[in-house]
Amino acid sequence: MPPTLPAQTNLEARATGRSDARADALDADTLDLHRRLTELKRVYQFRDRDRICCHDISVTQCWALESLVRRGSLTLNELASELFLEKSTASRVVDALERKRYVRRARHPRDGRSVLLKPTAAGARLYGTIESEMLVEERRLLSEFDPEIRRSMVRLIGRLVDAASARIVTRGGTCCSIGSLSEEES
């Protein structure tokens, strides 16, 4: 049984007692989206691992570099929350990037406790290269679609991101933010 239809199909029916065609259609779309999103995530996870290793930084290091290049400079805490990471993890990621001379720690002018993280010229250049390569790939991908399809694709993914981010309860790495419906059995 590959499609793995779960027990919670048609949750609206479960919650409200009414089961209609609209809800069924939504359930079908949900399953489709789930399968496609799962593939997408897996595909891109692999792509990233593969891609970035050519440039001697890891995926996480690349996220950090991206944040720093985009924002110009950040304190460690700011970086950690940008990446949804524990500050200790962020600190070690910065260690690695500093060792490789892509990021520099500097004193914060107004707060002696803080450090200001800045990408070095080499770091900015490296991220530019990586981003360019990603853009080339994504451009090739997009070029296979008609312009109007392309635009709606971008728009829809954007709305998906917005909807997804709105649901995130950022609790600094602590667990079980949402949902709870796994009361039956541990």
Added chain:
Amino acid sequence: MPPTLPAQTNLEARATGRSDARADALDADTLDLHRRLTELKRVYQFRDRDRICCHDISVTQCWALESLVRRGSLTLNELASELFLEKSTASRVVDALERKRYVRRARHPRDGRSVLLKPTAAGARLYGTIESEMLVEERRLLSEFDPEIRRSMVRLIGRLVDAASARIVTRGGTCCSIGSLSEEES
């Protein structure tokens, strides 16, 4: 400069010498897609980390369990290539899942070297629970859109996945499969 317009913008012009409105539009869409996809990946990476830790398995372990539940049973090599992982990594992931009693290693009936990996009943149940929770979230996400928008979203992500997978050169974790345009400076 937040949008980070790269040097390679309008690559068609760079390659062919002609620069027209079509190519410019494609470049603009590419940048948009890139930004949105980046956000999507980051958002979902976080969500996954958060979500799955509630069920005492990690993200990678969950991918492995998903493959095994979906496919019924796999050898270790098959699992490794499904997950785009080195076989040694796959072996240790299976170690963890076996320790937790979600997966069982069994002798292969026709090949004494192979092991057949199968999810246990508990493993299948666990994956079902996790998948259900993801579906609930995704259903909630989809329910914010009109049915026709929903359907095109699913379709478009599907095409995106297909296009992306088609480009993957699966070389068992070895590096630098695609592209090469970073000849200028190491």
Added chain:
DNA sequence: GCATTATAGTTGGCAGTACCAACTAACTGG
């Protein structure tokens, strides 16, 4: 101005991810 409290980062400890290289066991082909 000095004790208290809070905040920013670092370090230690632990488990997991992920790679390569070296190894064992088992199959395959002369």
Added chain:
DNA sequence: CCAGTTAGTTGGTACTGCCAACTATAATGC
């Protein structure tokens, strides 16, 4: 039956990611 291949495991290393404990600096309170 012996060389070569294939399936998995184990050793080694580096990174990710968490919590907890720590240091140093700020901010607050009296």
